[in-house]
Amino acid sequence: MPKTAAPHRGCRAAGARALVLAALLAAAPALAGCIADAGPSPTGTLVTVPAATGTAPSTSAPLETTQSSNKAPVYWIGRSDADVFLYREFRDVPEQENPVTRALRSMMSDKPLDPDFFTPWQNPGKLATSISGKDVITVDVSEDAFNSNLDADMAVRAIQQLVYTATAAAASSGLIDAGQQIRVRILVDGHTDYVAFGHVRLGALMTRTAGLVAPVWIIDPQENVEVAGGSVKITGRSTTAGGKLRWQILRSAGNGQAEPFLTGETTASAEQGQAGVFTLALTLPAGDYELRVAQAGSGGGPDQYEDTRSFKVR
Structure with a gap:
């Protein structure tokens, strides 16, 4: 795991990694398993993510540039010191789907190459993406992708993991103009207003949040x-x-x-x-x-x- 102490990777046994992952994902309210407007309000802290505006915010993670490689840029979550950040890997992925869909599918179903990283997402039964205009990516994913118990801070990072991966895949494949702000809308089974991981209400356009990538x-x-x-x-x-x-x-x-x-x-x-x-x-x-x-x-x-x-x- 990203660290400041001297111990090397030889001490990262699989059991230790499992305990770390359990500590990160435990002690949070259960997932709200329904569309927000079709049932009771979720328990725990509800995080409202600001809608995207026309002004691109400052960010410590420049958007990826077009590359000739067919590898997919995929973001993962990892801990560094007392904080949790996003880290990127380039992955070999099947080419049956469009670049954004296959990058997100890898993020939700594959394991990171680096054992220090993890993903709270689950392999979804349905996943589709589309791009409208030059700056809006729509992701439609089935509810089973959210079957993890997260606290509010980790839920925000998981949603940003998706936003970073979708925008990276679209930019690196040349599907969108990397010179402007790219926005992402997440639908769940075709609906807006789903409360992801019991904490983050989806549906509004979102952009990359500055400060979440690893220092x-x-x-x-x-x-x-x-x-x-x-x-x-x-x-x-x-x-x-x-x-x-x-x-x-x-x-x-x-x-x-x-x-x-x-x-x-x-x-x-x-x-x-x-x-x-x-x-x-x-x-x-x-x-x-x-x-x-x-x-x-x-x-x-x-x-x-x-x-x-x-x-x-x-």
């Missing part, structure tokens, strides 16, 4: 991929343009332990269009590695928002 985010390499030996390119993003980052490479010693191999510092770009992006080019021999990147602490304070990634050099 530090490793983009490449992805979890457990194999890369060619020699110069290994590492890319990522920080929400602090021009901010200092500290990184560390640990190498497997072959006895189940990981030992420090390389350390360094880098600065996230402050250039327009590349704000927050950082890149490393490292020469690594064959082996199993773990990369750790964190925001450098200010005033001698501890580093924050560490993200980690395991990969192999062959």
Whole structure:
């Protein structure tokens, strides 16, 4: 899990991950299993998500640009320090459906590559998407996708996970103009006013909420991929343009332990269009590695928002 402490991925046993997930998803009111105007009001906190306006808000997550790859951008939820953020992976998906639908289906039915991430969504019986004009995505999903018990804060993040994934898929596939604000309307079984996860009323147009993406985010390499030996390119993003980052490479010693191999510092770009992006080019021999990147602490304070990634050099 993204962390600041020193323990490495070897300590992330499946049972521990299950306990973390249970802690995140437990202790919340039961899902309201009906259209909001067809039954009693849900229990717990009802969160009203502001409708989208014509003015694009400032955001720490620029909309994805068009890419030639057929991989689908999918957002997941992960914890960093005491907060919960959104992280993105690119996934191989079947091409039978349109790019937005297949990205959302992956988000709701697949497991993240990185075991630090999770999704509260369930595989839906029905899922369809459409785009109207140049800036509105409509997602129509069946009620069974919401069969998880979440508290209000996690419910908001789950809805934003969908909004981020839908807009990312539409932008990266060239279906919408990434130069303008993109809005998403979520319908449940064709109806508006459904209360998602018992907390978030749907139906109004929504946009990406600023501040929900991870402050530090490793983009490449992805979890457990194999890369060619020699110069290994590492890319990522920080929400602090021009901010200092500290990184560390640990190498497997072959006895189940990981030992420090390389350390360094880098600065996230402050250039327009590349704000927050950082890149490393490292020469690594064959082996199993773990990369750790964190925001450098200010005033001698501890580093924050560490993200980690395991990969192999062959």
